Amino acid sequence: MELKNGLTVSYNSGRVIKVGDDGYHENFGFQWNLFNKLQLDSYNGSTESFDRLLDQSDLNPDEFKNKIILEVGAGSGRFTEVLLSLGAKVIAVDYSSAINANFQNNLEFVDNQKLICVQSDLFEMPVQENFFDMVICYGVIQHTGRNMDSLNHLTKFVKQDGYLLVDIYSNSIRHLNPWIYAIRPFFFLVKDNKKKLNLVKKFVNFMFPIQLYLIKKVFNKGGIYKYIRYFLYRSPNSVYGINLYLSGKISLDIAKEWDILNTFDAWMPQHDHPVSFKKWSKMIQEVVKRKSFDIVSMKECGQGNCATLKLRNN
Numbered sequence: 588m589e590l591k592n593g594l595t596v597s598y599n600s601g602r603v604i605k606v607g608d609d610g611y612h613e614n615f616g617f618q619w620n621l622f623n624k625l626q627l628d629s630y631n632g633s634t635e636s637f638d639r640l641l642d643q644s645d646l647n648p649d650e651f652k653n654k655i656i657l658e659v660g661a662g663s664g665r666f667t668e669v670l671l672s673l674g675a676k677v678i679a680v681d682y683s684s685a686i687n688a689n690f691q692n693n694l695e696f697v698d699n700q701k702l703i704c705v706q707s708d709l710f711e712m713p714v715q716e717n718f719f720d721m722v723i724c725y726g727v728i729q730h731t732g733r734n735m736d737s738l739n740h741l742t743k744f745v746k747q748d749g750y751l752l753v754d755i756y757s758n759s760i761r762h763l764n765p766w767i768y769a770i771r772p773f774f775f776l777v778k779d780n781k782k783k784l785n786l787v788k789k790f791v792n793f794m795f796p797i798q799l800y801l802i803k804k805v806f807n808k809g810g811i812y813k814y815i816r817y818f819l820y821r822s823p824n825s826v827y828g829i830n831l832y833l834s835g836k837i838s839l840d841i842a843k844e845w846d847i848l849n850t851f852d853a854w855m856p857q858h859d860h861p862v863s864f865k866k867w868s869k870m871i872q873e874v875v876k877r878k879s880f881d882i883v884s885m886k887e888c889g890q891g892n893c894a895t896l897k898l899r900n901n
Contacts, residue, residue, distance in 0.1 A: 603690050606707040617780040618855075619663040622848045623688035626665040627839070628788030633836040636665040643725065643754050643893040645884040651675045654720035657744050659709055660727030664689035670723075671696045678703045678719075680712055708739055716743045721750045729756040729891075732858040735870055738798065743880045747900040756861035757891030763861070766823040767853045774854045787851045791824050795843050797827050806833045825849030867892040 595890045624630040629635055641648065652674035661667050661679035667689055670677050679689050679702065696702040699870065707713060709724075709731060722744050724737075731737045738753060745751050750821050777783050802819055805812040820826060828845030831837045837845070862870070864887055871885055880896040887893075 591849060602684055604703065604705045604707075604713075605707065605792060606711060606713050608880070616685045616687075617683075618784075618851055619683070619685030619850060620688045622844070625690060625844055625848055626663070627668050627692060628665075631837050631841050631845075634829065635836060637669050638722040639889060640666055640669050643888050644723075644750075644751070644895050646752075646845065646895065648673050651721070655710075655718070656721040656723060657714060657719040657736045658722040658795075659722065659741065660688050661704075662726075664692045666725060667693055667702070667725065671701055675721075678705060679712060680705045680707050680709075680714075680885065681888045682708050683705065685862060687804060690752070709742055712744075714744060715748050719744050719746060719749055721752060721808065725752070725754050725893075726890075728753065728831055729860050730856055730858045731860075732860065734860055734862065738870055738874060739877070740899075741875055742851075744878070745898045747898055749875075749898050750883070751896040752893075753896075753899070754889065754893035755867060755891055756859065757867075757887065758863055759887075759888070759891075760863040760889055761887075762817065764821050766821065766854070768855050768859075771856070776828070779818070780855075783855060784847075787824075787849055787854065791847045791850055793832060794824055795829070795846060798822060798824075799829050799832075802826060802829050803833060805832075823850075864892050867894070871896070 601891065619704065626636060628634055632639050651670060654675045656670055656675045656677045658667055658670065658677055660681045660683050664679065667677055667679045670814045671693060676697075679693075681689065684706070686704050690697065690704040697704070704775060705712070705714075707790040711726070714735070722741050724741055728734055728737045735757065741753065742751060748843075774783060774786075798819065802816070805815045809885065825846045827849050828837070828842035832839055832842035837872045868885065871882065874880055874896065881899060883897050885892075885894040
């Protein structure tokens with residue numbers, strides 16, 4: 588494949604392609620290389636990543652088969668693994684060294700010439716425009732500091748009849764957790780990532796058994812219990828792993844590890860710009876008008892808002 592700046596790569600490149608150097612987002616690299624397998628369905632025993640991909644995209648598994656997909660912000664590969672298992676060829680891009688974990692986690696697909704891993708900024712990606720059957724960007728846009736610019740830039744790489752799958756964090760009452768925004772300025776004062784992680788571990792290890800006991804009492808109950816759950820879910824630390832455990836999807840040990848990861852992930856970003864669903868709708872409508880996309884779906888999902896768009900074949 589011919590890329591920009593005279594760079595040529597193929598699916599048998601056998602290495603991570605690096606374009607530029609990132610220190611700014613390397614806290615993400617730290618966490619995803621440390622928790623490199625945790626969110627992989629093949630490791631944790633759940634179908635959480637598979638289910639989230641299909642729920643957010645509103646596409647069927649067969650619609651990913653034999654597609655050439657650009658996955659932006661691929662991290663350690665939770666969705667990369669799913670896409671490859673569904674029969675896609677993937678170029679996985681991440682700005683941080685998390686892409687190295689992705690490469691190692693999916694090494695068999697590198698060897699089978701179905702995966703290329705590229706370390707690059709979203710705005711500097713050396714890939715062809717108007718080329719991909721799908722462009723997927725989940726869990727990234729709100730961290731760029733340039734929400735609309737990111738969305739517009741991603742549209743450049745979708746070919747006619749291709750899909751754009753995107754999401755963004757929500758600032759609605761349902762999704763927003765004010766605790767993490769109160770914690771971040773103090774957490775940012777700790778410069779060493781290992782020290783940050785130790786603080787997170789101590790806090791989660793203390794809170795986890797208490798939260799597990801309380802949430803178990805109100806789990807899946809209606810009436811007033813849903814308001815109690817809402818209060819418990821607004822904890823300074825993540826309880827996502829506890830919910831997965833109580834749903835029978837993962838083990839207790841994995842649940843605690845997942846909550847440590849999610850808490851670290853929530854406390855440490857320098858950029859985090861969630862938007863309301865109304866604002867998200869306006870952003871999507873702007874893309875539709877400017878680039879002749881059709882809206883396949885647009886809804887609240889996961890941690891916020893998501894959309895699947897299809898570029899018309901004019």
